[in-house]
Amino acid sequence: xxxxxxxxxxxxxxxxxxxxxxxxxxxxxxxxxxxxxxxxxxxxxxxxxxxxxxxxxxxxxxxxxxxxxxxxxxxxxxxxxxxxxxxxxxxxxxxxxxxxxxxxxxxxxxxxxxxxxxxxxxxxxxxxxxxxxxxxxxxxxxxxxxxxxxxxxxxxxxxxxxxxxxxxxxxxxxxxxxxxxxxxxxxxxxxxxxxxxxxxxxxxxxxxxxxxxxxxxxxxxxxxxxxxxxxxxxxxxxxxxxxxxxxxxxxxxxxxxxxxxxxxxxxxxxxxxxxxxxxxxxxxxxxxxxx
Numbered sequence: 001x002x003x004x005x006x007x008x009x010x011x012x013x014x015x016x017x018x019x020x021x022x023x024x025x026x027x028x029x030x031x032x033x034x035x036x037x038x039x040x041x042x043x044x045x046x047x048x049x050x051x052x053x054x055x056x057x058x059x060x061x062x063x064x065x066x067x068x069x070x071x072x073x074x075x076x077x078x079x080x081x082x083x084x085x086x087x088x089x090x091x092x093x094x095x096x097x098x099x100x101x102x103x104x105x106x107x108x109x110x111x112x113x114x115x116x117x118x119x120x121x122x123x124x125x126x127x128x129x130x131x132x133x134x135x136x137x138x139x140x141x142x143x144x145x146x147x148x149x150x151x152x153x154x155x156x157x158x159x160x161x162x163x164x165x166x167x168x169x170x171x172x173x174x175x176x177x178x179x180x181x182x183x184x185x186x187x188x189x190x191x192x193x194x195x196x197x198x199x200x201x202x203x204x205x206x207x208x209x210x211x212x213x214x215x216x217x218x219x220x221x222x223x224x225x226x227x228x229x230x231x232x233x234x235x236x237x238x239x240x241x242x243x244x245x246x247x248x249x250x251x252x253x254x255x256x257x258x259x260x261x262x263x264x265x266x267x268x269x270x271x272x273x274x275x276x277x278x279x280x281x282x283x284x285x286x287x288x289x290x291x
Contacts, residue, residue, distance in 0.1 A: 022049025028259025190279030206285025
């Protein structure tokens with residue numbers, strides 16, 4: 001992973017909670033914050049992934065504390081805030097990175113609309129509800145101290161409809177809806193929390209080689225006739241280059257994004273360099289969505 005390009009003391013003395021930071025984008029964000037001098041409470045579903053991110057931070061001389069647990073559960077959210085305060089004595093930054101598909105599945109509701117209702121409820125419970133509640137969990141601390149930075153990780157899917165091919169083969173429409181709701185939630189909370197000196201922004205990643213995109217790539221080369229036999233990683237690289245316009249045709253820079261790109265964007269938003277930015281969504285997507 002590319003090193004953070006910010007000064008190593010940019011966030012000195014500040015403490016962040018990063019949810020879903022055991023791998024991928026969340027891990028990249030946690031590492032970037034630590035490289036900029038911040039201390040990080042690392043949350044992930046599993047103990048091993050949580051410990052791996054903490055170890056990566058500590059190996060570079062950074063400060064981190066492991067807090068494994070299901071961050072979609074309200075009691076875990078409140079405990080995470082308590083753990084950050086107990087371990088570091090303060091809390092300045094919240095990065096809501098939780099999202100994607102639920103870790104567990106429930107039986108569909110009865111009736112003809114049951115499966116659809118269950119799917120939408122599951123995506124809401126993994127992508128939107130935890131962000132709303134985790135934000136509420138940190139607000140007593142932020143309001144009392146008169147400052148705080150919140151960054152919500154959304155998606156290009158929340159800013160622009162994906163192609164018909166993407167929606168039919170890879171991404172359910174509920175995912176787009178939840179990520180669009182995150183953008184709106186970011187704007188609304190920025191309005192409400194501005195008087196408390198709390199900045200609320202979002203980052204929308206584009207095409208990043210994460211578990212979700214790896215699964216999409218593996219599905220593409222296994223199920224779609226025109227891609228059968230391709231290497232999954234090479235298929236993904238082709239997406240970034242714009243080789244398949246019927247799936248993605250919005251890649252002006254013709255290269256994929258990295259977890260370091262997303263981490264650097266977050267560091268910028270929580271630093272004093274973005275002191276007068278709030279309610280904004282940074283598109284880190286190679287130019288796919290232009291607003």
